[in-house]
Amino acid sequence: MPTLFDPLQLGAITAPNRIFMAPLTRARATRDHVPTALQADYYAQRAGAGLIISEATGISREGLGWPFAPGLWTPEQTEAWKPVTEAVHKAGGRIVAQLWHMGRIVHSSFLGGAQPVSASATTAPGQAHTYDGKQPYDEARPLALAEIPRLLDDYRTAAANAIEAAFDGVQLHAANGYLIDQFLRDNSNFRSDAYGGSIENRIRLLDEVTRAIVDVVGADRTGVRLSPNGDVQGANDSNPQALFTAAAAALSEIGIAFLEMREPQGDSSFRPNEVPPIAPAIREVFDGVLVLNSDFTPESAAQTVESGLADAIAFGRPFIANPDLPARIAHDLPLAKPEVATFYSQGPEGYTDYPVAETEAA
Structure with a gap:
């Protein structure tokens, strides 16, 4: 039976263990993203992860609406990522750009x-985080058919920039109620063209974007994130098992290196799972490496790894307060709890100042 500390091959990437760092928005970039x-310090501290999946990183000005989040669409952004990936690699780690x-x-x-x-003229519930505080979301306009080639090019450019910045690969964020997820789910996609209606049509954009990225970086350096777990930021579906197994089967056909799924375990206080677990059904149709995340x-x-349900587990919040998380798990050491108030602040506090276990012991 595999363990958390066995190596794992994800296409072209060799992970030395199966404790991955999940993508975590932390708002430490500049106002220009x-x-x-x-x-660089933050990610290098966590290089003991089998694989680091970077914080969500914008592919274009149009696509990024989180204060102080990083981007990958300009030369300046691309150059600024290079010291980050270099620091991770010097510390012995591997990192992909989400x-x-x-x-x-x-x-x-x-x-x-x-x-x-x-996907359609809809409005997300709740309020947006902006540079001027929280504000109600705007009604979106439907992405026009004529704009989809441009969107695919934006993904290609960001993927190419990620490789230029020496990331080991990329992960497509197709989860958590963002653009791809808005196309996937039937309560946010009311289109009547080739991208709406049937499940086959609603997974079309996911398929096309994934293939566009693969054309640039290769399937062996491409991952995808899905969240088949009920309502997320107002995006939901009436038949999630049928939808997400179809999506996973399509991704398996493309041959991506890994699929990461956010599927909360048990009684989650963060974002609860509103539907029965779909991972077992996805395991049946997806032939690549399957990574599960949330509340493990x-x-x-x-x-979960020993049972074969997943090949690796991506930890999010535990990696915030425990930069040496794999070592702590290996030695059965207690885990520190993160300080929620500094999740999205701009300084080192609550970001790079969490000590490793050896420091605490000393």
Whole structure:
């Protein structure tokens, strides 16, 4: 039986263990979405992960609506990522860039007053995080058919920039109610063209974007993230098992290196799972490496990998307060708890100042 500490091959990437770092938005880039030296320290501290999946990183100005989040669409952003990947590699780690288009979750203030885009003319519930505090979301306009080639090019450019910045690969963010997820789910996609209606049509954009990325970086350096777990930021589906097994089967046909799924375990206080677990059905149709995420404990992670339900587990919040998480799990050491108040602040506090276990012991 495999353990959390067995190596794992993800296409062209060799992970020395199966404790992955999940993507975590931390808001430490500049207002122009340029990575900073602080991010190099943060990721290098966590290089003991089998694989680091970077924080969600915008593919275009249109697609990024989170204050101080990084991007990968300009030369300046690309150059600024290079010290980050270099620091991770020097520390013995591997890191892939998560490519992000937020769709209707982008507030118009990030777009000079223009409308955000989505599958259909819908409005996300709640309020957007902006540089001027929380504001109601805007109604999105439907992405026009004529704009889809441009969107595919934006993904290709960001993927190429990720490789230029020496990332080991990329992950397509197709989860959590963002643009691709808005196309996938039937309560946010009301289109009547080739991208709406049937499940086959609603997974079309996911398929096309994934293939566009694969054309640039190769299937062996491409991963995808899905979240088949009920309502996320207002995006939901009436038949999630049918939808997400079809999506996973399509991704398996493309031959991507890994599929990561956010599927909360048990009684999640963060984002609860509103539907029965879909991972077992996806395991049946997806032939590549399957990674599960959200609310795992070291014990449940070990059991899940040993059972064969997943090949690896991606930990999010535990990696915030435990930069040496794999070592702590290996030695059965207690885990520190993260400080929620500093999740999205701009300085080192609550970011690079969490000690490793050896420091605490000393």
